[in-house]
Amino acid sequence: MNFFAARSYLLCFILMYSYGQLLPLTSDFIKQGYVSEGMDEGVFAVHILEIKSLIECALRCGMNLLCNAVDFCFLDGLYTCRFRYGHANLSNTITQCEVYEITASKDCPDGLFLRAQGICKINTDECQNDPCLNGATCTNTPGSFNCTCDAGWTGIVCDEDINECLDNPCQNGGTCSNSDGSFTCTCAGGFTGALCNEVLPNIALGKPAAQSSTFLDSNAAYAAAYAVDGNRGTDVVVDKCTITRDGDTNPWWRVDLQAVYNITSVRILNRGINQKGKDISDWLRDVTVTVGLTESDVNTSCGFFAGPGNASQLVVIDCPTLPQGRFVKISKTTEHLILCEVDVFGVPG
Ligand SMILES: *[C@@H]1O[C@H](CO)[C@@H](O)[C@H](O)[C@H]1NC(C)=O
Ligand SMILES: *[C@@H]1O[C@H](CO)[C@@H](O)[C@H](O)[C@H]1NC(C)=O
Ligand SMILES: *[C@@H]1O[C@H](CO)[C@@H](O)[C@H](O)[C@H]1NC(C)=O
Ligand SMILES: *[C@@H]1O[C@H](CO)[C@@H](O)[C@H](O)[C@H]1NC(C)=O
Ligand SMILES: *[C@@H]1O[C@H](CO)[C@@H](O)[C@H](O)[C@H]1NC(C)=O
Numbered sequence: 001m002n003f004f005a006a007r008s009y010l011l012c013f014i015l016m017y018s019y020g021q022l023l024p025l026t027s028d029f030i031k032q033g034y035v036s037e038g039m040d041e042g043v044f045a046v047h048i049l050e051i052k053s054l055i056e057c058a059l060r061c062g063m064n065l066l067c068n069a070v071d072f073c074f075l076d077g078l079y080t081c082r083f084r085y086g087h088a089n090l091s092n093t094i095t096q097c098e099v100y101e102i103t104a105s106k107d108c109p110d111g112l113f114l115r116a117q118g119i120c121k122i123n124t125d126e127c128q129n130d131p132c133l134n135g136a137t138c139t140n141t142p143g144s145f146n147c148t149c150d151a152g153w154t155g156i157v158c159d160e161d162i163n164e165c166l167d168n169p170c171q172n173g174g175t176c177s178n179s180d181g182s183f184t185c186t187c188a189g190g191f192t193g194a195l196c197n198e199v200l201p202n203i204a205l206g207k208p209a210a211q212s213s214t215f216l217d218s219n220a221a222y223a224a225a226y227a228v229d230g231n232r233g234t235d236v237v238v239d240k241c242t243i244t245r246d247g248d249t250n251p252w253w254r255v256d257l258q259a260v261y262n263i264t265s266v267r268i269l270n271r272g273i274n275q276k277g278k279d280i281s282d283w284l285r286d287v288t289v290t291v292g293l294t295e296s297d298v299n300t301s302c303g304f305f306a307g308p309g310n311a312s313q314l315v316v317i318d319c320p321t322l323p324q325g326r327f328v329k330i331s332k333t334t335e336h337l338i339l340c341e342v343d344v345f346g347v348p349g
Pocket of ligand 4: 309310311313
């Protein structure tokens with residue numbers, strides 16, 4: 001016996017007759033194979049070897065820093081040497097010897113999982129402490145847990161807000177505002193839905209229209225009806241837009257929606273550059289939109305566009321107070337109100 005083996009044998013002897021006597025295996029340990037229910041930390045490991053002699057066991061235990069107790073069994077002519085690691089409340093003495101497989105990496109008993117070679121751990125249910133936040137679903141996993149986050153949240157415990165606005169989710173010119181776990185789209189006029197991807201019906205289309213005066217009245221080429229004819233071209237000559245007469249310094253245009261609505265927004269499609277290349281699209285400025293229940297009183301404020309407009313601009317005028325009315329009026333206080341199309345949006349009121 002060389003020195004090392006002798007030292008190990010001595011250690012083994014000490015272990016057997018100190019730890020081995022004072023901290024024998026519990027019956028729980030035997031029952032469960034790997035883990036004692038009374039353990040301090042829920043971690044216990046056992047390493048089983050088949051050996052030829054007690055000395056070999058002592059040698060191996062002595063070489064293993066974690067080994068704090070050994071047991072021996074004599075089975076079918078072979079010693080089974082069992083190392084124990086970890087801490088346990090080991091108060092019962094065992095009398096019988098269990099047959100273990102040679103490898104310590106065999107499957108752990110029910111309810112335990114293999115954390116490392118030879119180490120089984122109780123699979124405690126971490127979900128009982130509700131670690132997942134903001135409505136997330138917790139799934140217990142061996143040694144841990146997994147949070148499946150609700151929409152709008154991320155992170156291991158779903159505590160981090162996703163800024164959905166970074167992906168520009170709001171369509172058709174909608175404005176995005178992020179909030180914890182969510183976001184909101186404020187839609188531009190004419191659109192609705194959570195992502196502003198639904199087109200609102202234009203309640204002015206084809207409805208009776210009137211205006212304060214008509215440019216070149218004789219052939220009515222610029223009559224009020226052309227603002228609700230569905231033609232969205234912006235060449236005033238080719239595409240038929242409304243124009244009020246020279247000298248009319250308080251021009252207005254008015255549509256009869258033929259039913260009462262709460263108006264949400266009005267859109268004006270401004271004229272384009274004319275055939276001579278002249279751009280007078282900036283004439284669309286200081287435009288007031290009002291709403292009324294009767295033709296003679298269309299005075300409820302809806303919205304205002306200071307302008308100036310530019311060529312073929314689709315001007316959106318929101319009506320934040322959702323005024324109620326059957327008539328919608330567009331007016332300004334300088335000459336020439338020119339409208340290539342007017343869209344009105346609202347909800348039945
Ligand atoms: C250890 O086990 C004994 C017997 O089952 C028990 O009375 C004692 O409270 C336990 N000690 C600890 C610290 O768990
Ligand atoms: C956690 O759950 C997600 C979603 O169900 C899944 O993709 C992922 O693989 C899981 N992770 C673990 C470690 O189970
Ligand atoms: C309402 O508008 C009409 C013209 O549409 C005008 O004659 C009348 O004075 C206005 N009434 C009020 C209270 O502003
Ligand atoms: C027209 O005006 C709008 C609003 O000011 C602006 O966003 C747009 O770029 C302008 N278009 C042109 C062609 O100048
Ligand atoms: C419509 O307008 C009327 C009068 O301002 C108001 O009482 C009503 O609540 C509005 N309805 C909607 C749906 O906004």
